[in-house]
Amino acid sequence: MKWCKNKPSLLSAVSYRVPMEVQAIRLLPGGDSYPICPRCGITLDREYMAYCDRCGQRLGWVLIDIATIVTEPSR
């Protein structure tokens, strides 16, 4: 089965149970890095969590090695 990312409304009921691949990592100035939830955008406490603590989205980690690195501007 193929997913159409342009039509999330059709998938909303089941999409929480289907892993969304984590595709971004936030790199902090101190050198720590945290994966970012693909659904709600929070930083996750650690890698390879099965579910997001905040939104409950099931997470996939297949793409973590090629994830986009996001850096926060220092404030």
Ligand SMILES: [Zn+2]
């Ligand atoms: Zn989330």
